[in-house]
Amino acid sequence: MSVNMNLNDDALQHETEPKGAIINGNKPIDQLEAANRFILAQAHEKMHDNRLWDLRKKRDAQMHLIPEWEELRQLASDIKEHTLEHLAYYLEIFEKNAKANGIHVYWAIDAEECNAIAIKIMKDHKTRTLVKSKSMLGEECGLRHAVEKEGIIVIETDLGERIQQLDNEDPSHVVVPAVHKSRTDVSRVFTKTLNAQAGNNDIHYLAETQRETNRPYILKAEAGMTGGNFLVAETGAVVVCTNEGNADLSANTPKLHIVTVGIEKVIPKLEHLAVFIRLLSRSALGSPITQYTSYFRGPRQQGGEMHVILVDNxxxxxLADKQFKAGLKCIRCGACMNTCPVFRRSGGLSYGSTYAGPIGLILSPGYNKHKFRNLPFASTLNGSCANVCPVKINIHEQIFTWRVVLAEKGELSFTKRVMMQAAGKILAHPSLYRAAISNADRALKYLPHFLVYNNLNTWGRQRDLPFTPKETFHSWYERNYMKKGKVHE
Amino acid sequence: MKVGLFIPCYMDALEPEVGVSTLKLLERFNLDITYPFDQTCCGQLMTNTGCQKEAAATEALFVKNFAYFDYIVMPSGSCTHQVRANFTAIEQTEDVKHVRRNTYDLVEFLHDIIRVDAFPWASFPYKVAIHYNCNALRGLRHASMSELREPYFSKPKDLLKKVRGVEFVDLERPDECCGFGGTFSVFEEGVSAKMGQDKVIDQYKSGAEYVVSADSSCLMHQKGCAQRMKLPLKYVHIVQILNGDLQ
Amino acid sequence: MSNRDLILNRIRHACTVEYVELSSVPFFHQKNLDILDKFKKVFTEMGGEWLDKDLKNPLKAVNDKLASAKNICSVVSEVKGNYEITSQSSPNSLHDIDFAVVRASFGVAETGSICLTEKDLVVNTLGYLPQHLIVLLDPKEIVENLHDAYARPEWKIYHYAALHSGPSATADIEGVLIRGAQGVRSLSLLLF
Structure with a gap:
């Protein structure tokens, strides 16, 4: 038996950390190749699967404590749909109110513009150090790298994100960025970059090391940056949720607070915020709320400045694409990743995209159809993702629709295309189909191609082949029923 | 009541005995059952790969074969879901709409349409773990789903409770996908096999002697994994128990 | 055309539905809920330290905690500190405070949260840079759930307010819970 059912912690700490997808310009990401390497690192894969499944279980437990859970999900979905239908209206209200509170508001068409605006604000304030709270939009825009290129030191303040920054890796999960790493992996990174004791993989020690090495940067930084989980149009406020309080430290310590946020994050009113806050952390981590739910409605009264960059990208x-518009409802809770059996066994970095897992399968091809053309196939279409989604995005249906769109756009792999053309022809013609599977010998020869869909080696590498029976149902029926005169049209 | 029987392609070729059980079981209820001879496949293979154009003729053939029945019944939740939810590669004529509306998976047909209240001929004194095919579970709603806050129900369990002796065991991850996923099982072989291995380990740890499902496709995959791992689990389609074939 | 107008025009082009007002969100109040009991339970679950009120000396639990502390910054009249700040203090100067004592505007039973506004904190970083935070809360100011919380006036008055639910925490390494990730290492609360 090749599968180890009881991998222990020792194995995990001695196993080399699996790395993510190979990125090669615009070439399609081979998610499966990276996933296979992740699975080969058996102890890492098992830890990853167990940790995320544990989050899923905690989410379920929270759900069972809230009688109105499904009603809240429907409300959240309705509010998001409503807001997206009237997005321009609410963005203008947000802008008006934010400005009235003294916030500077900017609009960026794409990632490049977002980065340029942020850099200009920082340069105008003679920024040498930026302390940054985790933001998926920032990841999407490659903001950290752009700012670093300008000679500004950027410090990620979220522990997981900082680990990933120091390891020169993208976050592997929207909520737990270093979930794929063992404490020994983290210890190696910290030894190399933060001068931590070599071989000390005590988790308290590692967390403390990051706290103590980050703190001086937080105290001296000229600028702080956060993303935004929600923008409340009614009050012109930015809401940020963290467990570490690092958004509050980043925004409140330096004089300058810059927010980069996607335009889809706006919601109409405070009463709507309550619905989302009730759902967000419960869905993400299975806790009732994040430790900090922070509300920035304007610059600090004493000499603070607040700048909000609204990003389209x-x-x-x-929004104009009816088939995929619902993806904009996403509140980045990561519940779909936690529940996804493929994600748990592949690791987030295997997707080679800012957005991984189920939500990544439907968002990524929207950014680049060619590069991410394989992602919508990294799913069994099991539908668990849509069920845990707090804003009820029809994720699995969109994965399915992306496959159709990609096939239409000629973005199917050669193998898939040729195989489907052949299968489509044979399955549409009873005589061809019967010929293909008419007896056991022939079945053995053809079945793999048309029913098991591929060659025997692929099926049989880790699974026994199905037993091939003497006759098909069809010929059994013919033998037993047709002779009795029960012939049908 | 004219009932058309559809036997999925993989079952036709690899699990013909499940097809036989299905026909025999349905015959017990005095239905007018026909097995249209020119049937092939539901087209899910092409549809799930995004190949609408390639799926169209297969869908059209299916409709041609089954348009004249009051009910179309098949021992597969997954194929039923394909017909009901995804037959969109062809023009939606009255025949197509009729077929899509009246196609039922065997479990639904027994539970909701003809409402069988007993299987007196069947007994199955074993520990059984139920495997829900994802399309049957989340598409057809064979049972309540662990992700939602909703009252518990399970149509396959309701039916199996009417069989003498069946003892149910619970899985740690009751409705986690097993990784078959049609073409996923070969196109994404590494992840598929890993998911399958984890699934059968969960089944093994639950103390199950048999794993039962309304879909043979998932079972082929799980059985392949379990055999390779030398785990003493047996895999049967629900109809084989309901028809009393295994005693 | 400015970026702003370009983006807004694109959005308007994509959205063609007539405006319909959203129906208001219910408060989802539970029947027979002991709000104080619920608050205490969840506050503790979130990692908060519950300080029991001594009948004779209500602030005893707070003063006990402060007994051996070096730098104590209290911005509440009931507790005396040794570290003075004003609204003009520089935010990063608060880094050497061991204990900060503040009064929360209100609490939320559902999530065990307390709301600290810029007024409560005097300097916003007082909620984050000190090593430990002690919070006083008037039990009359505990609301049932987040719907009540966001109906409060604070959100329309202040430029900054945050719900704190336990101390700073992380489980980013192997899912092991660590308190005091970046902000305060402990959050204690006395109803007073």
Whole structure:
């Protein structure tokens, strides 16, 4: 038996960390190749699967404590749909109110513009150090790298994100960025970059090391940056949720607070915020709320400055696409990743995209159909993702629709295309189909191609082949029923 | 009541005995059952790969074969879901709509349409773990889903409770996908096999002697994994128990 | 055309539905809920330390905690500190405070949260840079759930307010819970 049912912690700490997808320009990401390497690192894969499944279980437990859970999900979905239908209206209200509170508001068409605006604000304030709270939009825009290129030191303040920054890796999960790493992996990174004791993989020690090495940067930084989980139009406020309080530290310590946020994050009113806050952390981590739910309605009274950059970066295009528009409802809770059996066994970095897992399968091809053409196939279409989604995005249906769109756009792999053309022809013609599977010998020869869909080696590498029976149902029926005169049209 | 029987392609070729059980079981209820001879496949293979154009003729053939029945019944939740939810590659004529509306998976047909209240001929004194095919579970709603806050129900369990002796065991991850996923099982072989291995380990740890499902496709995959791992689990389609074939 | 107008035009082009007002969100109040009991339970679950009120000396639990502390910054009249700040204090100067004592505007039973506004904190970083935070809360100011919380006036008055639910925490390494990730290492609360 090749599968180890009881991998222990020792194995995990001695196993080399699996790395993510190989990125090669615009070439299609081979998610499966990276996933296979992840699975080969058996102890890492098992830890990853167990940790995320544990989050899923905690989410379920929270759900069972809230009688109105499904009603809240429906409300959240309705509010998001309503807001997206009237997005321009609410963005203008947000802008008006934010400005009235003293916030500077900017609009960026794409990632490049977002980065340029942020850099200009920082340069105008003679920024040498930026302390940054985790933001998926920032990841999407490659903001950290752009800012670093300008000679500004950027410090990620979220522990997981900081680990990933120091390891020169993208976050592997929207909520737990270093979920794929063992404590020994983290210890190696910290030894190399933070001068931590070599070989000390005590988790308290590692967390403390990051706290103590980050703190001086937080105290001296000229600028702080956060993303935004929600924008409340009614009050012109930015809401940020963290467990570490690092958004509050980043925004409140330096004089300058810059927010980069996607335009889809706006919601109408405070009463709507309550619905989302009730759902967000319960869905993400199975806790009732994040430790900190922070509300920035304007600059600090004493000499603070607050700048909000509203970023489009393909969102308005997606909004016009009826098939995929619902992806804009996403609140980045990561519940779909936690529940996804493929994600748990592949690791987030295997997707080679800012957005991984189920939500990544439907968002990523919207940014680049060619590069991410394989992602919608990294799913069994099991539908668990849509069920845990707090805003009821029809994720699995969109994965399915992406396959259709990609096939239409000629973005199917050669193997898939040729195989489907052959299968489509044979399955549409009873005589061809019967010929293909008419007896056991022939069945053995043809079945793999048309029913098991591929060659025997692929099926049989880790699974025994199905037993091939003497006759098909069809010929059994013919033998037993047709002779009795029960012939049908 | 004219009932058309559809036997999925993989079952036709690899699990013909499940087809036989299905026909025999349905015959017990005095239905007018016909097995249209020119049937092939539901087209899910092409549809799930995004190949609408390639799926169209297969869908059209299916409709041609089954348009004249009051009910179309098949021992597969997954194929039923394909017909009901995804037959969109062809023009939606009255025949197509009729077929899509009246196609039922065997479990639904027994539970909701003819409402069988007993299987007196069947007994199955074993520990059984139920496997829900994802399309049957989340598409057809064979049972309540662990992700939602909803009252518990399970149509396959309701039916099996009417069989003498069946003892149910619970899985740690009751409705986690097993990784078959049609073409996923070969196109994404590494992840598929890993999911299958984890699934059968969960089944093994539950103390199950048999794993029962309304879909043979998932079972072929799980059986392949379990055999390779030398786990003493047996895999049967629900109809084989309901028809009393295994005693 | 400015970026702003370009983006807004694209959005308007994509959205063609007539405006319909959203129906208001219910408060989802539970029947027979002991709000104080629920608050205490969830506050503790979130990692908060519950300080029991001594009948004779209500602030005893707070003063006990502060007994051996070096730098104590209290911005409540009931507790005396040794570290003065004003609204003009520089935010990063608060880094050497061991204990901060503040009064929360209100609490939320559903999530065990307390709301600290810029007024409560005097300097916003007082909620984050000190090593430990002690919070006083008037039990009359505990609302049932987040729907009640966001109906409060604070959100329309202040430029900054945050719900704190336990201390700073992380489980980013192997899912092991660590308190005091970046902000305060402990959050204690006395109803007073």
């Amino acid at each position: 393909t969102r308005s295009t997606r």
